[in-house]
Amino acid sequence: MKIETHYSLEDEVYVISRRSESKTVACPTCDGNPPKFADGSSPWCRVCHGDGHVRWAGRNEWQVIVHGGAVGQVKVEAGRDGTKVQYMLDPTGIGTGTNWNEKDVYGSPQEAKAACGQRNMGIKWEKY
Numbered sequence: 001m002k003i004e005t006h007y008s009l010e011d012e013v014y015v016i017s018r019r020s021e022s023k024t025v026a027c028p029t030c031d032g033n034p035p036k037f038a039d040g041s042s043p044w045c046r047v048c049h050g051d052g053h054v055r056w057a058g059r060n061e062w063q064v065i066v067h068g069g070a071v072g073q074v075k076v077e078a079g080r081d082g083t084k085v086q087y088m089l090d091p092t093g094i095g096t097g098t099n100w101n102e103k104d105v106y107g108s109p110q111e112a113k114a115a116c117g118q119r120n121m122g123i124k125w126e127k128y
C-alpha cells in the first residue's frame with residue numbers, strides 16, 4: 001500500500017479556517033447620516049437608531065489563519081472508507097496542537113486566498 005500526501009515535512013503551507021467575524025458599516029437606510037433631534041435621538045432611522053452605523057455579523061467566514069507554517073508532522077489514517085490526512089505545523093504546535101485537515105491546507109497564499117473566496121460565496125452577512 002502506497003500513500004501519497006499533498007505536502008511533506010518542512011513544506012511551507014497556508015491554512016484556511018472558518019472564523020466568525022463582525023464588521024461595522026454605514027447604516028444602509030440613512031447612509032450614515034441619521035436625522036437627529038437636539039438631544040441626539042433619531043426617531044426616523046429605525047435601523048441604526050441614530051447611530052449612523054450598524055454591525056453585521058459574518059458568521060463563519062473562511063480566512064487564511066496560518067500564513068506559511070512548516071509541516072512538522074503528517075498524520076495519515078487509512079481506512080476502508082478512505083484516507084484521512086492531517087498536518088501539524090510549527091506555528092500551531094507539533095505533537096500537541098492543532099491537526100489541520102488536508103482539504104484546508106494550501107501550498108501558497110494565492111491558493112489559500114482563492115479557496116477562501118470560493119468557499120465564502122453564498123455566506124451572507126447578517127445584521128445583529
Ligand SMILES: [Zn+2]
Pocket residue numbers: 027028029030031032033034045046047048049050051052053
Ligand atoms: Zn440609520
